[in-house]
Amino acid sequence: MRELTKKLKEQSALITGANTGIGKAVAVALANEGANVVINYVSHPELAAGVVDEIKFNGGVAIALQADVSKEDQVQAMFQEMYEQFGTIDILVNNAGLQKDSSIEHMTLADWQLVIDVNLTGQFLCAREAIKEFLRRGIVAERSCAAGKIICMSSVHEVIPWGGHVNYAASKGGIMQLMKSMAQELAPKKIRVNSIAPGAIQTQINRNAWETPQALQSLLTLIPYNRIGQPEDIGKCAAWLASDEADYITGATIFVDGGMTLYPGFSTNG
């Protein structure tokens, strides 16, 4: 009976950067809703294997595929391998991302380019492959009302400027327009494209913001809801957004941030 209530039953999903942090939690959440999931990773195959094992242990279906999302040939090979194993794709979660921080006067072109290549170009390359398959296959009504769903992992920094991280903020601002433009272009084809913009989620990417009590206290001044987010907060949102329960939502960014984008500094009149 429980099987029937799973929101993503028999759908195939690819989650980039899914061997750690938010990507891992999204993969587990989608698998819990019945999706067959591809765990993409670029390094640490043992962590990817651990996520696959965890999902299989809970009765799900998962495989791990290596690809650097910023490399066109590797992305295309990964999608081909996915189609050989799962037949098609219904859901893409563009999650892979990184930071390479420095003040702008010390930022090298290589550090700028790496972040743009992985965070923004990587999302374009993966979206393009998924879209080709969504358009080729069209709607399969038994699985979903939509021909395909893309979720872009953005950040509160698609709207909050971030000094010392201009490459990262620019990549996330770029994701906002990439997502909205794809959503506008593809809505008539019944392809939904949305973003999730996490606030501060406790993962390795921002370890220095929470690993000492002082750092955490300072971080909490930016979060009205007064707790750091957990990867599962994003996983739950992604599973719902990918499902037909969210069928009328496209071109939207959902902020999952405990109120970080509510300008908390103004709560005492600024």
Ligand SMILES: NC(=O)c1ccc[n+]([C@@H]2O[C@H](COP(=O)([O-])OP(=O)(O)OC[C@H]3O[C@@H](n4cnc5c(N)ncnc54)[C@H](O)[C@@H]3O)[C@@H](O)[C@H]2O)c1
């Ligand atoms: N943690 C936060 O507070 C937070 C906030 C806003 C947005 N985000 C976004 O969430 C996403 C996941 O970050 P996280 O917090 O889980 O950190 P994380 O470092 O645990 O995860 C990032 C993942 O991306 C992978 N990755 C990096 N370069 C890659 C490449 N070239 N090809 C494929 N995979 C690659 C990493 O191996 C890793 O698995 C990122 O896009 C990040 O910008 C995180």
